[in-house]
Amino acid sequence: MMLNAVRAAFSQRMHVKPLISCSYHVTARRFSKSHARQGDPLAQEYDAVIIGAGHNGLTAAAYLQKAGLKTLVLERRHVTGGAAVTEEIVPGFKFSRCSYVLSLLRPDIYEDLELKRHGLKVHIRDSYAFTPLLEDPGPGGRPRSLLLSCDQNKTYEQIAQFSEKDAKRYFEYEHEMTAIAQALGPLIDAPPVELSAISNGTLRDRMDIWPGVKAILQTGKALGKNLPQFYELVTAPMEKILDRWFESEPLKATLATDSVIGAMVTPKTPGSGYVLIHHVMGEAEGIKGAWGYAEGGMGAVSRSIANAAEAHGATILTEKPVSTVLLDSDQRACGVVLEDGTEVRSKIVLSNATARITYLNLTPEEALPKEFIEEVQAIDYTSPVTKINVAMDRLPDFKASPSGKTKQPGPHHTCTIHLNCETTDLLEKAYQPCQTGHISDRPMIEMCIPSSLDQTIAPEGCHVLSLFTQYTPYHLADGKKWDEDAKNAYADKVFDCIEDYCSGFKSSVIGRDILPPPELERIFGLTGGNIFHGAMSLDQLYFARPVMSSSYRSPVEGLYLCGSGAHPGGGVMGAPGRNAAQVASKDLKRQGKRR
Numbered sequence: 001m002m003l004n005a006v007r008a009a010f011s012q013r014m015h016v017k018p019l020i021s022c023s024y025h026v027t028a029r030r031f032s033k034s035h036a037r038q039g040d041p042l043a044q045e046y047d048a049v050i051i052g053a054g055h056n057g058l059t060a061a062a063y064l065q066k067a068g069l070k071t072l073v074l075e076r077r078h079v080t081g082g083a084a085v086t087e088e089i090v091p092g093f094k095f096s097r098c099s100y101v102l103s104l105l106r107p108d109i110y111e112d113l114e115l116k117r118h119g120l121k122v123h124i125r126d127s128y129a130f131t132p133l134l135e136d137p138g139p140g141g142r143p144r145s146l147l148l149s150c151d152q153n154k155t156y157e158q159i160a161q162f163s164e165k166d167a168k169r170y171f172e173y174e175h176e177m178t179a180i181a182q183a184l185g186p187l188i189d190a191p192p193v194e195l196s197a198i199s200n201g202t203l204r205d206r207m208d209i210w211p212g213v214k215a216i217l218q219t220g221k222a223l224g225k226n227l228p229q230f231y232e233l234v235t236a237p238m239e240k241i242l243d244r245w246f247e248s249e250p251l252k253a254t255l256a257t258d259s260v261i262g263a264m265v266t267p268k269t270p271g272s273g274y275v276l277i278h279h280v281m282g283e284a285e286g287i288k289g290a291w292g293y294a295e296g297g298m299g300a301v302s303r304s305i306a307n308a309a310e311a312h313g314a315t316i317l318t319e320k321p322v323s324t325v326l327l328d329s330d331q332r333a334c335g336v337v338l339e340d341g342t343e344v345r346s347k348i349v350l351s352n353a354t355a356r357i358t359y360l361n362l363t364p365e366e367a368l369p370k371e372f373i374e375e376v377q378a379i380d381y382t383s384p385v386t387k388i389n390v391a392m393d394r395l396p397d398f399k400a401s402p403s404g405k406t407k408q409p410g411p412h413h414t415c416t417i418h419l420n421c422e423t424t425d426l427l428e429k430a431y432q433p434c435q436t437g438h439i440s441d442r443p444m445i446e447m448c449i450p451s452s453l454d455q456t457i458a459p460e461g462c463h464v465l466s467l468f469t470q471y472t473p474y475h476l477a478d479g480k481k482w483d484e485d486a487k488n489a490y491a492d493k494v495f496d497c498i499e500d501y502c503s504g505f506k507s508s509v510i511g512r513d514i515l516p517p518p519e520l521e522r523i524f525g526l527t528g529g530n531i532f533h534g535a536m537s538l539d540q541l542y543f544a545r546p547v548m549s550s551s552y553r554s555p556v557e558g559l560y561l562c563g564s565g566a567h568p569g570g571g572v573m574g575a576p577g578r579n580a581a582q583v584a585s586k587d588l589k590r591q592g593k594r595r
């Protein structure tokens with residue numbers, strides 16, 4: 001009965017519209033009075049105000065409040081979490097609407113904020129990747145597929161069906177990549193060295209960069225003999241590296257997807273290896289390199305961080321869009337103004353928004369140097385991603401690994417499923433049309449089925465699918481817009497591709513939510529639709545993130561960037577929020593001593 005009712009409301013071709021349509025914009029520069037009333041949290045003065053309740057903003061709030069600073073978080077949407085959010089778009093189905101899988105959250109944040117105690121439960125995936133092939137049935141009566149899992153013997157057998165040589169080398173490759181990724185930990189967990197402090201800073205400024213210098217030294221020591229391999233990863237095309245290691249295309253293409261996911265690059269792009277390293281540096285539940293699904297969706301991650309912040313005394317308010325950063329007579333940040341004209345005073349302001357929104361939309365232009373504005377305008381926010389969330393009445397049944405009579409998820413259902421990824425050339429062919437505003441007939445598709453492990457997010461017997469697809473342009477060719485027809489036409493193309501691998505897939509769809517780059521920008525405030533708050537290319541990393549002249553601190557005293565646009569970048573890791581909070585807290589204490 002329930003499924004029939006849901007189907008009546010959501011046809012296969014229907015695009016589910018966002019629950020709230022709002023965007024950051026500046027309505028005024030300064031206001032002379034506040035509309036807040038006595039007793040209202042907004043009537044109070046705070047030590048810190050944070051713009052945006054994404055997971056980094058919430059992390060910053062938790063650390064600032066722990067440090068004894070009275071902290072307020074203001075979120076423009078009706079729900080906290082930013083891109084790490086759970087929303088029930090189709091009745092009974094809870095979608096991780098943007099980010100969808102957990103691994104990169106820094107271990108010390110998990111421990112410091114006691115996130116497990118505050119409600120975070122993670123279902124670990126035993127299998128990593130599943131790549132079915134479109135080919136005629138083989139000796140086993142079905143097409144081949146590649147499944148990489150925690151079971152080394154089974155993984156060896158899976159790779160050996162394509163290449164015995166590759167099967168022998170795979171574990172050596174995994175060991176090297178993991179060693180490099182883990183060596184970067186100190187760099188991730190410390191603010192980058194500020195170049196200005198080296199060249200013309202005071203003695204105190206130079207002393208302040210010691211944690212960054214120490215992190216560089218620790219990373220260099222940890223990399224050891226792998227330093228040349230790390231250099232190659234951040235400079236060479238990933239295809240070149242994989243060709244040196246392996247000969248079988250299904251394995252190379254499967255591994256190569258981690259070097260392009262979320263980025264407008266291909267395995268042929270120099271430096272694409274860093275994107276891969278960024279995706280293998282995490283852990284879940286203390287297991288290095290593991291990935292998992294947060295029970296209740298990714299919003300549960302944000303909720304646990306919010307719970308930790310509130311437990312220490314932080315205030316978090318939703319549906320409070322900020323219009324502008326408030327400046328005092330010395331052009332120092334002293335609070336924010338909401339879109340309704342309410343002023344909220346504070347000693348410091350941190351922004352979880354992108355650098356472009358923070359500095360070009362929310363900060364009075366006259367407070368920023370012209371050169372800095374030009375740097376921010378030049379940040380690359382190009383995104384290839386369209387996210388599609390799907391409600392299903394049953395599991396996909398893959399031709400390469402048929403379920404038979406059982407309705408229970410198999411190991412291949414629990415991991416990341418790669419479609420149209422049999423060869424690296426397919427990834428290149430999917431990328432090329434995007435450069436002229438067109439879309440390939442075989443887009444790259446990463447499918448995850450979190451309900452295969454988390455039964456709390458879908459009705460019994462039903463499932464939630466997350467489709468992370470690329471390459472799709474922000475601007476379509478011939479001046480076309482991403483209207484309902486364009487969204488549905490693209491989703492239909494993706495579903496046709498999935499049908500090639502899973503007969504009956506389309507008939508199992510109850511409802512879908514289609515988010516091309518402009519929608520990701522409009523709903524979540526992701527400039528250009530970029531999930532990382534800016535490309536993770538070598539020219540936009542470390543002390544060049546978001547720009548060469550600024551990382552967490554901005555040219556405006558008292559204004560800080562704490563989102564993924566700052567070091568160390570995107571992904572649900574919390575490090576930008578934690579690091580920014582530590583920098584801001586130190587600055588505030590120093591100012592207090594001067595006074």
